[in-house]
Amino acid sequence: MASLVGAFAASHGPLLVREWNAIPTDQQQRLTTAYLALGRKLAAAKPDVVVAVTPDHWSNFSLDNYPAFCVGVGEVNEGPPEPWMKDFPHRTLEGHPSFALHLVNESLKSGFEPAVSHRLKLDHGLCIPLWRMQLPKMPAIVPLLVNSIEPPFPTVRRCLELGSVLRQAVKSFKKPLRVAVLATGGLSHSVGEKTMGAIDEKLDKETIRLFASPNKNSLVKFLEKKLPKAGNGTEEVRNWLVAHGAAGGRGFELVDYLPVPVVIVGCGYAAWHVR
Numbered sequence: 001m002a003s004l005v006g007a008f009a010a011s012h013g014p015l016l017v018r019e020w021n022a023i024p025t026d027q028q029q030r031l032t033t034a035y036l037a038l039g040r041k042l043a044a045a046k047p048d049v050v051v052a053v054t055p056d057h058w059s060n061f062s063l064d065n066y067p068a069f070c071v072g073v074g075e076v077n078e079g080p081p082e083p084w085m086k087d088f089p090h091r092t093l094e095g096h097p098s099f100a101l102h103l104v105n106e107s108l109k110s111g112f113e114p115a116v117s118h119r120l121k122l123d124h125g126l127c128i129p130l131w132r133m134q135l136p137k138m139p140a141i142v143p144l145l146v147n148s149i150e151p152p153f154p155t156v157r158r159c160l161e162l163g164s165v166l167r168q169a170v171k172s173f174k175k176p177l178r179v180a181v182l183a184t185g186g187l188s189h190s191v192g193e194k195t196m197g198a199i200d201e202k203l204d205k206e207t208i209r210l211f212a213s214p215n216k217n218s219l220v221k222f223l224e225k226k227l228p229k230a231g232n233g234t235e236e237v238r239n240w241l242v243a244h245g246a247a248g249g250r251g252f253e254l255v256d257y258l259p260v261p262v263v264i265v266g267c268g269y270a271a272w273h274v275r
Helices: 025-044 097-109 124-133 156-172 201-211 216-229 232-246
Strands: 003-010 049-054 069-072 076-078 092-094 115-117 140-146 178-184 252-260 265-272
Touching: 003 025, 003 124, 003 156, 003 232, 025 124, 025 252, 025 265, 049 124, 049 232, 069 097, 092 140, 097 140, 097 156, 124 178, 140 156, 140 232, 156 178, 156 216, 156 232, 178 232, 201 216, 201 232, 201 252, 201 265, 216 232, 232 265
Parallel strands: 003 178, 049 140, 049 178, 069 115
Antiparallel strands: 003 265, 069 140, 076 092, 252 265
């Protein structure tokens, strides 16, 4: 019987790599500390598989076809295609087809129809956190791509419900397997818009507070109201909602939050207690 051993979240952003040396030293230290702390928590959970809930930044999809959800079911996933990610130490990342297909089938039973891919490119959205966390051993990766890039988006509540489906998929998988969830993206930021560079600390802090609350409806209602008016990158909080649902919506622990103007992101790092 499989078990859910952890759920985690971490921000990403291209400038965390491309402009790293421009970040003030004190913020560099806090970012490094947060990623490493999250990496230690993830490593301590000893997962065989990490379900990576992350956006696709036009690495696999285009406006011709952009699914709301996509599960990677291949034996292997490709590393980041961005040239500025060339120093990422893994050209490929091992998948876990049997659990991935089980997740797809459980999703179908529950009224979700995710797209399926047998080979995905995993871009900076996932690979920056994996890189910065410095895991001693890379677990198998099952990508769960959530559209937070191009509207129309899956609803906030739908993302939370998908997390519950993921939780059930772990519970119903018959083979012994230790599964963790890693959600990437957010918190507030804006890319290519008039508000690019703006970080909404008030929004971020209220979002964090509501993740720590047992009242899921308050979290959903708040985000339903605020996300359409927030920066486009803020939409990535949907990935956190999937992790929240998978963890059962309880035991949220903030590892750190800091707004970093150089990288134009309100950077958040968190873990859930899943027991």
